[in-house]
């Protein structure tokens with residue numbers, strides 16, 4: 001059996017995030033949501049639902065700026081503000097982060113002080129906005145150990161998710177969250193791209 005981790009960036013937002021949660025609940029699958037702090041502040045109830053459903057959470061920073069363009073202090077603040085709003089809703093802070101645009105280097109990683117998680121399979125939902133193309137990419141590219149990048153702010157993603165899940169299940173993929181994929185053994189100053197691609201920043 002192959003393993004795959006579905007990850008959803010940029011929420012929580014009304015409409016698409018609740019639809020995605022409903023699909024995941026119906027399929028009995030847990031995913032990982034990379035939380036945009038400003039959106040958590042605006043829609044805490046949706047995060048609360050995701051938490052009650054048993055999903056995992058990473059920090060996608062507070063205001064979604066490219067961290068490689070920021071000073072160390074600003075990077076720390078982006079993470080700290082997100083920790084604060086997430087903590088108010090679920091009583092815990094995200095233990096890893098997904099850098100906006102995937103922009104991360106050794107300096108950013110060090111300032112963030114926690115593991116970075118990017119992806120190995122980009123659904124390109126942010127680019128195509130097209131359910132058929134999103135499904136086609138996943139059908140063509142899905143491999144054991146992949147971390148799949150999707151966005152819970154994209155209507156096409158919410159629409160196509162049931163088909164994505166059906167395809168992966170029919171092809172013997174088992175769904176895991178990011179903490180499950182790495183069995184809780186994640187370290188700061190490391191970049192996790194997939195189960196088989198982990199880079200240590202020097």
Ligand SMILES: [Zn+2]
Pocket residue numbers: 009010060064100101
């Ligand atoms: Zn993003």
